[in-house]
Amino acid sequence: MFKRPEIWHLKYLFPAVLVLFLSFTIAAVAVAAGSQAHLKGRFGLLHDWPVVPIAMMLMPDGRVVAYGTDTVGTQIGNLLYVTWDPTLGIGSNAFETLPNTTLTDIYCAGQAHLPDGRGLFFGGDAFLNTKRQYAHDNVNIFDSSTDTLTHLPQNMTFKRWYATAVTLPNGQHAVMGGRNSRDFPGTRTIPATVATYSPTPEVRAKNGRWRTLSSATSDAAYGALGSTGEEAWFYPRAWVNPQGKLFILGHNGAMYQLNTSGTGTLSKYLSTIAPGLNSLPSIMYAPGRILSIRDNRTAFVVNINGNGEPVVTSGGTLAKNRQYSNATVLANGFVWVNGGSSTGNDLVGAALDSELWNPNTRVWKSTARAATPRLYHSTSLLLPDGSVITGGGGTPGPLTQLNGEIYYPPYLFKKDGSGQFSPRPVIVDAPTTMISWNQQFSIEATESIFRVTLVRIGATTHAFNNETRFFNLSTPQKGNNIVTVKTPVSARVAPPGFYMLFVWNIDGTPSVAKIVQIG
Incomplete structure (x- = not known):
């Protein structure tokens, strides 16, 4: 078990630890070949992970916590979770697999950081009458100083599976969306059910108490369905806008503002954006600006800095349709998109190459090619050394990806085409x-x-x-x-x-x- 306080102390007081980090970075990628690395970046070696990392969080000590399956890639009730220390490389000694002793299932939960850096997990899957994929109302917390997952005593008001949690300016959390029951046809032992959803958002105070936003209930914004039949409940895309309200970008193209004061107020903007899919990423790449990838390879920038309607402008056109891809804001503010498939969660249209978006020109360019597809249940996350860990995919298939790759962006390489890493300031x-x-x-x-x-x-x-x-x-x-x-x-x-x-x-x-x- 790592001693977190010592690691924190070393990381912040001794540059030698950073040199060790860089040494791993250089060793992890073959320097030969790669003359295009300064233009396209490069992937490191494909390496094993103890679980399929369906969800990832970067912690304040520089480690990654991930969870999603057991050690053979199967969804289980009390799934395992894993910590990974990038400064130790990609070998098995860099990973620590830990048991979930909370008796709650955080498979496809909502997640966010507490202001003190701990991770909060909202809801998840439930196992009822031998059937999976119901939902529950539990709240769990991960503390990286002790590597413990704890079930908190104060549950949400509603059961939620596939919910979104947003960190508010006051350190509280708004939670919205999610499904609370699945459709079962019924048997002699299991009553018939219909799929139900959680269309009412709620706010968790810093002391753990919950407040329901009962005046902001909506099926269209984050409930059962959007106006075109797209699932609004599926991880609603929401951010705090510079005015302190929540901005919600619907999968179907509608946009909303949610005031979380009191019992809540929801208003719908007149402006719309092109329809998208819940399998396509959107990400805040600059203050009050969101890059959203929509249908038919199109991208848009949504500017929410003003007090009026959102301003939607073109974000260019991607080379490929990337359902189930991931978008990552890099250390220089560019957005890197990897993985995905033009044909959904299958290998027919899977993209191994990746794309990089320049926010100044809004032009996309092709970047490095991965060793394996990243589809549904894959993730990508920026690391402190400026690289990106991308991993997972599967559960369900088409591939059970108990592995990861590290992408090294162009800014890490010399510009002379040698493929060598550039010397870095410390x-x-x-x-x-x-x-x-x-x-x-x-x-x-x-x-x-x-x-x-x-x-x-x-x-x-x-x-x-x-x-x-x-x-x-x-x-x-x-x-x-x-x-x-x-x-x-x-x-x-x-x-x-x-x-x-x-x-x-x-x-x-x-x-x-x-x-x-x-x-």
Whole structure:
């Protein structure tokens, strides 16, 4: 068992640990070949995972917690969960498989971070009368300082399976959507049921108490069905907007605003966006701006920074239709999309190559090719060294993916076409205690700093990373080894919690991140 306090101490006080991290990064990828790495990036070795990582969360200590199945890729009631320490590489010693002793099933649960960095899991699957895929109302918490999963005493008001949880500016959590019962035809031992859903959102206070938003009930926004028959309950796409309300982007193209005060108020915008699918990703790539991939390879940018209607503009066209793909905001603010299939959760139209979106030009380009498909129940997550872990898929098939690959983006390579990793700056001083919003702080690195970026630690499942946020921090003293920057202006754009802080050298290469707390 790792001793988390010591790891935290070392990571923040000794650059040598970061050098070890970088050594693993370089060793994990063959340097030969790959002359296109500075343009397309490159995948590392396909490696084993103890479970199918259907869900992943980055924790404040730099490790990943993942869960989804047992060790042979089967869905089970008290599923196992796994921690992975990227600084230890991709061998078996980097993983720790832990039992779920809570007597609750977090398969396809909602998930979010607490402001103190612990992971919250809302609802999940239930096993009733020998049948799976009902739902439950349990709330569980994962503490990375002890590697324990705990069932909390205060349950949700509604049962939820496939729900979304959103971290609010005050550190509370809004939970919406999800199914609460499946359709069973009935037998002599099991009564017939109809599929039912949870169309009323609720808010969890920081003390664990729940408040129902009874005035904001809706089948169309996050209940049974949207207006075109698309499942609104399936992980509703929702974020806090810069005004402090919730913005909801419907799978069917409708858009809503949810005020979580009191018993809640839901309003529908007049503006719409092209229809999409619940298997297509949407992600907030900049403050108040969402990149949403819709039907027919089209992407759109939804700007929710204004007080009026959302502004929808083109985000370009992807090369491929990518159902069940994942979108990841990289350390430089570009969005990388990998996996998926044009024919659904099957191998016929599976895409091994990936695509990279430039938010400045809104142009997509083809990037590196993976070793294996990533379809339904796959995940991708940005790591502190600026790479992306992508893994999982299956349960159900077509492949049971007890494995992962690491994608190394173009910014990690020399631009001379040699395929060699570029030398990286190292952060030698950054805040080690919690900082507030709109607060100045200093950073020192081993070489001149030309850019500073901030990325919220992510939580991803089912083509949706609902926690990630990206910020370019203004750097007036660029070109110095010590710079002073300022945190995002408020909790409405940067929810309380932990963020990866990257500095960039003149070659456009990032450091390994320091993880800082804002609250």
